[in-house]
Amino acid sequence: MKRRYTIIIFTENNFGLLNRITIIFSRRRTNIESLTVSETERKGISRFTIVIDYDENKIQKLIQQIRKIIGVLFVFHNEDDQVFYGQIAYYKVATQNFTAREEVMAIAHRHQAKVAFSTDDYVIIEKTGKKEDVITMLHLLEPHGILEFVKSGRIALVKDQYRFSQYAKNIGPEGWYSDEEFHELKDPERSAGVSY
Amino acid sequence: MALITEKATKKLYDHPLHHDHEAENILTKETDQVVSGSEAVILSLIEEGVDTIFGYPGGAIMPIYDALFHYREQLNHVLVRHEQGATHAAEGYAQMAKKPGVCFATSGPGATNLVTGIADAMLDSVPIVCITGQVAEPYLGTDAFQETDVMSLAMPITKWCYQIANPDEIPYIIAKAFYIARSGRPGPVLIDITKDAQFKEMSVPFTYEKRKQIKGYKPASAPREKDIAKAAELLNSAQRPFLFAGHGVLLSEAQAELKTFVEKTGVPVAGTLLGLSAFPSEHPLYVGMLGMHGNYGPNVLTNQADVIVAVGMRFDDRVTGNLERYAKQAKVIHIDIDHAEISKNVPATVGIIADAKAALNELIPQVQERTHDAWLAEFAKCHEEEYQKVIQHDFTAEAERIKMGEVVRMLSEKTNGEGVIVADVGQHQMSAARYSTFNKTDSWLTSGGLGTMGYALPSALGAKMGAPDRDIYAIIGDGCFQMTIQELGTIAQTGQPVKIIVMNNNYLGMVRQWQELFFDNRYSFVELTNPDFITIAKGFGIDGHCCTHADDLSASLDQLINSEKSYLLEVTVEKEANVFPMVPSGAGVDQIRLE
Numbered sequence: 001m002k003r004r005y006t007i008i009i010f011t012e013n014n015f016g017l018l019n020r021i022t023i024i025f026s027r028r029r030t031n032i033e034s035l036t037v038s039e040t041e042r043k044g045i046s047r048f049t050i051v052i053d054y055d056e057n058k059i060q061k062l063i064q065q066i067r068k069i070i071g072v073l074f075v076f077h078n079e080d081d082q083v084f085y086g087q088i089a090y091y092k093v094a095t096q097n098f099t100a101r102e103e104v105m106a107i108a109h110r111h112q113a114k115v116a117f118s119t120d121d122y123v124i125i126e127k128t129g130k131k132e133d134v135i136t137m138l139h140l141l142e143p144h145g146i147l148e149f150v151k152s153g154r155i156a157l158v159k160d161q162y163r164f165s166q167y168a169k170n171i172g173p174e175g176w177y178s179d180e181e182f183h184e185l186k187d188p189e190r191s192a193g194v195s196y
Numbered sequence: 197m198a199l200i201t202e203k204a205t206k207k208l209y210d211h212p213l214h215h216d217h218e219a220e221n222i223l224t225k226e227t228d229q230v231v232s233g234s235e236a237v238i239l240s241l242i243e244e245g246v247d248t249i250f251g252y253p254g255g256a257i258m259p260i261y262d263a264l265f266h267y268r269e270q271l272n273h274v275l276v277r278h279e280q281g282a283t284h285a286a287e288g289y290a291q292m293a294k295k296p297g298v299c300f301a302t303s304g305p306g307a308t309n310l311v312t313g314i315a316d317a318m319l320d321s322v323p324i325v326c327i328t329g330q331v332a333e334p335y336l337g338t339d340a341f342q343e344t345d346v347m348s349l350a351m352p353i354t355k356w357c358y359q360i361a362n363p364d365e366i367p368y369i370i371a372k373a374f375y376i377a378r379s380g381r382p383g384p385v386l387i388d389i390t391k392d393a394q395f396k397e398m399s400v401p402f403t404y405e406k407r408k409q410i411k412g413y414k415p416a417s418a419p420r421e422k423d424i425a426k427a428a429e430l431l432n433s434a435q436r437p438f439l440f441a442g443h444g445v446l447l448s449e450a451q452a453e454l455k456t457f458v459e460k461t462g463v464p465v466a467g468t469l470l471g472l473s474a475f476p477s478e479h480p481l482y483v484g485m486l487g488m489h490g491n492y493g494p495n496v497l498t499n500q501a502d503v504i505v506a507v508g509m510r511f512d513d514r515v516t517g518n519l520e521r522y523a524k525q526a527k528v529i530h531i532d533i534d535h536a537e538i539s540k541n542v543p544a545t546v547g548i549i550a551d552a553k554a555a556l557n558e559l560i561p562q563v564q565e566r567t568h569d570a571w572l573a574e575f576a577k578c579h580e581e582e583y584q585k586v587i588q589h590d591f592t593a594e595a596e597r598i599k600m601g602e603v604v605r606m607l608s609e610k611t612n613g614e615g616v617i618v619a620d621v622g623q624h625q626m627s628a629a630r631y632s633t634f635n636k637t638d639s640w641l642t643s644g645g646l647g648t649m650g651y652a653l654p655s656a657l658g659a660k661m662g663a664p665d666r667d668i669y670a671i672i673g674d675g676c677f678q679m680t681i682q683e684l685g686t687i688a689q690t691g692q693p694v695k696i697i698v699m700n701n702n703y704l705g706m707v708r709q710w711q712e713l714f715f716d717n718r719y720s721f722v723e724l725t726n727p728d729f730i731t732i733a734k735g736f737g738i739d740g741h742c743c744t745h746a747d748d749l750s751a752s753l754d755q756l757i758n759s760e761k762s763y764l765l766e767v768t769v770e771k772e773a774n775v776f777p778m779v780p781s782g783a784g785v786d787q788i789r790l791e
Contacts, residue, residue: 011412012411012412015347015358015359016357019348019351020351023351023352060539061536061539061540064535064540065536068534068535068536070355070376070412070413071412071413072412073412
């Protein structure tokens with residue numbers, strides 16, 4: 001059965017690594033729902049957040065293929081309830097007159113969005129949240145005339161700090177561990193079950 | 197000018213090449229501490245211990261070839277006739293010499309011609325390092341003459357690839373490439389170097405340091421204790437254990453450990469196609485080959501074993517057949533250095549992510565000394581059945597034409613099973629795999645995963661150069677031979693003695709067999725009108741003759757074996773013979789057909 005997974009990957013910031021990672025998906029005819037990449041707070045290390053719908057029996061094999069790529073520091077997958085996630089959206093809304101502008105701003109205020117930019121002809125509303133929140137906002141603003149709309153891919157933080165730190169150890173300043181430790185570092189969850 | 201550290205200067209000065217007064221061109225470099233990118237490539241290769249390069253020059257790699265000219269005493273360059281030949285030769289070389297093979301090619305068509313061989317090395321885990329020229333950096337992305345995006349082409353078929361546009365990176369990247377190619381699960385690596393980076397001088401003095409680790413990559417080597425304990429426990433209580441020896445045994449050079457382990461535990465051993473010669477085929481515990489055209493016993497009894505120990509193999513679909521019917525009753529102990537192979541196709545009860553040698557060494561003290569005579573007797577029974585129905589018929593000519601099995605068996609007998617067999621792809625490959633005797637390890641090369649027709653001829657040349665003291669016998673079909681026949685020129689030019697047997701049935705035999713069995717005898721474009729191979733070989737300066745009658749086979753093989761130089765023996769074999777046993781596509785291993 002297909003489930004939604006948020007895959008978090010930490011990599012070195014190298015040419016072509018993005019390409020190598022996307023090949024893993026395209027080779028399996030898997031559509032990427034969203035992909036966000038940017039450098040982390042550490043220089044030279046990138047963080048990928050990839051959302052896909054994938055067969056629950058095959059996800060582990062897919063993750064292992066990504067783990068194999070040279071330059072990938074660690075990778076693991078999460079179901080939606082294991083991560084805190086969201087996305088950001090911008091709405092450029094037409095505001096012909098003062099009343100319209102007031103209404104748009106009121107909607108934004110009610111839904112914890114903010115006015116990020118405004119000119120005489122339009123305002124840009126910035127909204128962060130889950131996909132549903134972003135879409136609801138879109139429907140609410142539609143009557144006023146949406147001139148342009150964009151939303152980002154998902155970004156996510158792992159809820160279980162212990163689990164995250166087990167993986168993140170691998171990019172610690174010490175660099176390397178013994179082979180024994182390394183098996184667990186590459187995939188801490190592997191040590192939990194003998195049969196896998 | 198960047199900093200010249202004391203260490204760097206000293207190292208450069210101590211470089212053996214700078215004291216070689218024989219090579220006049222090097223003398224001029226003695227006081228010159230700055231080298232060009234192309235010279236840095238050559239110096240790096242020498243530092244890495246490379247002695248042989250297979251390649252083909254062209255526009256974008258000419259600076260490197262110019263640098264190579266000055267070092268032609270240290271580096272032996274083999275001019276192939278097609279870049280695909282260079283990759284296969286490098287594969288053969290790598291497998292016999294136990295170190296990465298090296299290829300040179302130019303940009304554009306040179307690089308695209310490498311693709312087949314690189315993909316072959318990827319699937320068969322062969323360490324090769326390919327260096328391609330590229331158009332100068334300002335021309336990248338402009339559709340310049342002979343520009344292709346080699347990086348994007350190489351990405352899915354290499355273990356790692358990198359484009360260099362700054363000459364200072366060259367020593368570091370080449371060291372990294374060799375480390376990646378040979379460590380962990382070996383594989384092909386490609387380095388693309390822009391022409392301006394080859395021309396430009398390095399801004400720092402040349403220094404080279406072999407890599408022992410790199411960030412973002414750490415291959416497993418030692419197994420975990422708890423996995424070993426669990427595996428030993430399973431094996432010690434097994435009633436019908438069965439061991440599969442794969443290519444990993446050869447790659448980690450664990451043949452002696454495997455023999456000790458097997459002799460202690462009494463477990464019967466079967467080889468995969470690429471694992472052949474890892475275990476002596478005359479050994480009482482050796483039961484044959486796995487896979488679609490493997491032996492009857494190993495296939496059928498896979499589904500009766502209670503514990504399967506898979507060492508350095510990946511449960512390829514040609515081994516498993518239908519996975520739904522594969523070894524469902526067995527507990528699987530899977531030893532592989534590649535984490536991603538564990539439970540990929542067949543769920544492992546115990547996964548040991550380690551080098552085969554290290555894992556077997558850990559296992560040996562923990563397993564009990566046992567014998568499994570009744571279980572072995574079942575293999576013997578299966579072998580008897582296979583012998584009656586298949587093997588004995590493969591050895592005796594019925595009509596005027598010779599059988600492939602007979603050629604292979606007679607060659608093995610005459611060479612005492614000590615020659616290196618390099619097989620191409622198809623029916624002759626399966627005959628060679630089934631009927632060759634291996635008394636010596638590292639005696640079998642073939643294209644397994646990719647099934648690349650045309651592999652054998654260039655690979656045999658590479659194998660000879662990688663192991664000059666071994667006798668190399670390439671067994672090739674008439675279809676395969678014509679895919680890389682031009683490499684006869686390379687063989688002739690190097691003067692290396694490569695013995696070539698072409699099994700000619702005027703058919704693409706394996707495809708024809710499938711058409712006969714599964715497509716109602718519709719022989720769709722599989723018949724070949726062949727040229728006179730002997731005349732062609734003679735044109736290249738290689739002697740040979742054609743054997744058409746079974747009575748002449750023995751004398752013909754003697755002539756081939758005793759030839760001091762390369763020799764081509766063409767054998768006209770039975771036209772429409774089929775390879776059996778066979779696990780039909782989509783069937784389970786227990787549904788193997790003997791006829």
